[in-house]
Amino acid sequence: MQTSPLDLARVLEEEGYLIDQEAATTLFLALALEKPCLIEGPAGVGKTQLALALARAQKRKLIRLQCYEGLDISKALYDWNYAKQLLRLQLAKTEDWNDIKADLFSEEFLLSRPLLESILSAEPVLLLIDELDKSDEEFESFLLELLAEGQVSIPELGTLTSKSKPMVILTSNNSRDFSDALRRRCIHLYLTYPSLEREISILNSHAPELSKRLLQDVCEFVAKVRRLPLQKLPSVSETIDFAQALNTLQREELNYGNLMGTLSVLLKYPKDIAKLEERLKKWETEALQRREQ
Amino acid sequence: MDGWVLIRLVDALRQVSILISSQDIYDAQTCLVRYPDLSAKLILKSLFIHQLQDDSVFETVWRVIVGNSESDAQGYLQDLASKNEIGDNSDGRGIGGQGVGRGSGGISLTAQGNIEDLSQRSNLIPISRMEELAGSGAEFEEMVQSILADLDYYTWINSFDLAFQRGALSDDEWHCHQNTRTSIVREIRQQLLMLQVKLDNSWEPLVRQHWLYKPLSSLSEDEKELVKSSIRKWARKLAIRPGSRWKSYYKGTIDIAKIVRQSVQWDGRLFHLSYRARIPRAPELVVLCDVSNSMASFVEFLIYLVTCLRARFRKIRVFFFIDSVWEVTDFIWDNDLSEVKQEIRSWGHKVSSGFSDYGAVFKELAENILHEVSSRAILIVLGDGKNNYRPNQSEYIAQISEKIRNVFWLNPLDSKLWNEPDNVIKEYQKYCSKVYRCSSASDLQRVAKAVF
Numbered sequence: 001m002q003t004s005p006l007d008l009a010r011v012l013e014e015e016g017y018l019i020d021q022e023a024a025t026t027l028f029l030a031l032a033l034e035k036p037c038l039i040e041g042p043a044g045v046g047k048t049q050l051a052l053a054l055a056r057a058q059k060r061k062l063i064r065l066q067c068y069e070g071l072d073i074s075k076a077l078y079d080w081n082y083a084k085q086l087l088r089l090q091l092a093k094t095e096d097w098n099d100i101k102a103d104l105f106s107e108e109f110l111l112s113r114p115l116l117e118s119i120l121s122a123e124p125v126l127l128l129i130d131e132l133d134k135s136d137e138e139f140e141s142f143l144l145e146l147l148a149e150g151q152v153s154i155p156e157l158g159t160l161t162s163k164s165k166p167m168v169i170l171t172s173n174n175s176r177d178f179s180d181a182l183r184r185r186c187i188h189l190y191l192t193y194p195s196l197e198r199e200i201s202i203l204n205s206h207a208p209e210l211s212k213r214l215l216q217d218v219c220e221f222v223a224k225v226r227r228l229p230l231q232k233l234p235s236v237s238e239t240i241d242f243a244q245a246l247n248t249l250q251r252e253e254l255n256y257g258n259l260m261g262t263l264s265v266l267l268k269y270p271k272d273i274a275k276l277e278e279r280l281k282k283w284e285t286e287a288l289q290r291r292e293q
Numbered sequence: 294m295d296g297w298v299l300i301r302l303v304d305a306l307r308q309v310s311i312l313i314s315s316q317d318i319y320d321a322q323t324c325l326v327r328y329p330d331l332s333a334k335l336i337l338k339s340l341f342i343h344q345l346q347d348d349s350v351f352e353t354v355w356r357v358i359v360g361n362s363e364s365d366a367q368g369y370l371q372d373l374a375s376k377n378e379i380g381d382n383s384d385g386r387g388i389g390g391q392g393v394g395r396g397s398g399g400i401s402l403t404a405q406g407n408i409e410d411l412s413q414r415s416n417l418i419p420i421s422r423m424e425e426l427a428g429s430g431a432e433f434e435e436m437v438q439s440i441l442a443d444l445d446y447y448t449w450i451n452s453f454d455l456a457f458q459r460g461a462l463s464d465d466e467w468h469c470h471q472n473t474r475t476s477i478v479r480e481i482r483q484q485l486l487m488l489q490v491k492l493d494n495s496w497e498p499l500v501r502q503h504w505l506y507k508p509l510s511s512l513s514e515d516e517k518e519l520v521k522s523s524i525r526k527w528a529r530k531l532a533i534r535p536g537s538r539w540k541s542y543y544k545g546t547i548d549i550a551k552i553v554r555q556s557v558q559w560d561g562r563l564f565h566l567s568y569r570a571r572i573p574r575a576p577e578l579v580v581l582c583d584v585s586n587s588m589a590s591f592v593e594f595l596i597y598l599v600t601c602l603r604a605r606f607r608k609i610r611v612f613f614f615i616d617s618v619w620e621v622t623d624f625i626w627d628n629d630l631s632e633v634k635q636e637i638r639s640w641g642h643k644v645s646s647g648f649s650d651y652g653a654v655f656k657e658l659a660e661n662i663l664h665e666v667s668s669r670a671i672l673i674v675l676g677d678g679k680n681n682y683r684p685n686q687s688e689y690i691a692q693i694s695e696k697i698r699n700v701f702w703l704n705p706l707d708s709k710l711w712n713e714p715d716n717v718i719k720e721y722q723k724y725c726s727k728v729y730r731c732s733s734a735s736d737l738q739r740v741a742k743a744v745f
Binding site: 004022025028029030032033037038040061064070072174175176177180184185186187188189190224227279282286290 | 312317320323327328330331332335336339340341343344345463464465468522543544610629710745
């Protein structure tokens with residue numbers, strides 16, 4: 001267990017995740033209070049990566065539940081193994097009904113899904129509920145008991161309480177708002193695109209083969225691109241891909257006039273690429289003027 | 294942290310509609326005691342703020358309550374400066390003012406060039422003038438504007454706009470200037486709000502500035518994004534509001550008839566449960582927007598709402614009008630609204646006089662378009678009803694209202710302005726199913742729930 005936000009930031013850095021001080025403090029408080037942490041932010045800023053790095057840093061077993069529309073309890077929490085129950089019934093024709101009745105709804109016939117698995121696990125667990133905003137509102141309400149008390153209720157078995165309280169991380173791309181009840185139970189962390197210096201460090205740790213000059217150029221360029229009114233702004237992973245693409249083409253530095261064809265690594269909508277290409281001409285002229293001065 | 298300050302802070306945050314539970318306070322106390330080295334502000338913000346949009350409110354309340362008692366304003370400015378660090382490292386050269394400042398003895402921005410130091414920016418604001426304005430009872434936006442005018446802000450931004458247009462400013466410099474602009478305006482708003490809170494001795498002025506209750510026309514870019522993201526969320530909710538027909542679905546209500554039918558195949562035994570759910574209604578929607586100058590800021594949000602709701606409707610048609618109607622349905626099926634704005638500008642200049650004429654518009658709609666519209670359609674009119682003293686020709690809207698299912702009118706003006714002499718909304722009201730005031734995001738939310 002880390003003793004301060006700085007300590008937490010350091011162990012995360014060892015796992016390859018760079019976090020700023022404010023976010024580290026928030027996350028540290030969530031860990032200290034054993035509360036779930038709801039991480040929000042645009043796509044590609046490293047929400048899921050943060051959870052993965054935290055699991056490694058804290059030596060917790062990672063259990064991941066990917067949310068989608070229509071996700072229900074039978075896929076997230078538990079289901080009864082009907083086939084096995086039928087087999088049991090077939091074998092037990094001569095037995096006393098009362099024995100079979102109790103037996104049929106025991107843990108032996110229970111199929112654990114990720115949420116139940118995280119509750120029943122004997123070792124420390126980090127439960128990542130990814131993209132919760134994609135799930136339905138009923139599912140969100142169902143999660144409240146787990147988030148607040150670390151327990152779940154199964155009608156046939158009663159209430160199951162966790163052996164070691166799982167650390168819960170929820171992520172969201174903000175495609176729908178959550179209820180106050182859910183927000184109240186979580187510590188809220190908003191991640192945004194990294195600052196220029198941080199992005200350079202991230203690139204440096206993920207792609208150490210790149211030259212310093214190229215790293216600096218790429219990060220400055222991406223920071224500039226993120227100021228444009230685009231449909232989808234480049235994420236950190238796209239920045240890494242873009243830098244590696246330029247490196248593969250053996251470019252030592254980023255030259256505005258020489259980027260055609262590589263922009264599709266950075267931007268994913270043709271319209272965004274067209275907008276950027278238009279702007280590139282202006283930036284190229286500006287860069288030329290600066291060099292002449 | 295002083296317990297009394299903590300209680301005041303919690304009370305203030307609760308008054309400005311931030312939910313803080315007793316558990317939150319208990320957690321905050323635990324953390325403050327357990328981690329005395331951590332910044333109290335950061336701890337309380339982490340534990341009390343559960344959504345991004347409440348961040349700025351927390352900042353203001355903190356400044357009013359704690360900032361004063363711990364003279365933390367300098368710290369706040371440093372916070373701000375660190376947030377704006379990208380692009381704020383220009384050399385601060387001025388580009389020369391254009392026009393003579395009319396400041397009232399204060400400092401003129403045109404003489405300062407591009408100000409790089411944030412504390413310098415906050416020093417620019419004349420406190421005495423602010424106090425005078427805050428006590429005058431004027432509207433908040435008007436006060437902000439007059440302080441900006443005193444600072445020569447508009448001349449200053451104009452000179453930068455012109456410099457950027459003629460290519461004298463690079464993209465980086467322009468971006469840096471934009472940041473400065475935003476932070477000056479934000480600083481003025483913050484200080485004015487703090488003054489108002491003190492003068493009124495209540496948190497009411499802060500509540501009024503909440504993005505949900507502010508007039509749509511005075512939203513900042515960030516707030517616009519907030520409103521849009523809320524619209525997306527409402528639309529998602531509305532889009533799943535059920536209709537009256539059923540279809541088989543993987544979840545929902547148990548479909549007994551189907552289960553019985555299927556069980557026949559297996560000798561009366563049940564293997565699978567079947568479900569059914571209601572499918573959304575699919576009527577036709579016709580949107581008619583006034584895009585004369587006074588309405589531009591409202592149109593943006595209505596169009597955004599309609600775009601988000603398109604999945605719910607079988608057919609949507611969107612028309613813009615000033616004194617004649619033109620169809621823009623093809624332009625709006627794109628989340629990027631810049632094309633729509635461009636379309637308004639180019640068409641508006643070419644074809645229109647620039648003054649709304651509702652009578653002529655309804656006549657055109659009734660004569661040329663009504664026959665293509667289904668009788669189950671809903672018509673939504675977005676307009677302020679200012680007809681510039683032209684004949685109202687209400688027989689045409691009567692004809693439209695008879696032919697289609699509902700006519701809803703959304704009016705951004707306050708209802709007491711509906712009776713002004715050039716306003717025809719009173720004449721048209723009797724032919725509408727309902728007329729809604731729609732000036733803020735919360736109004737829009739109410740309308741969205743009621744209409745769609």
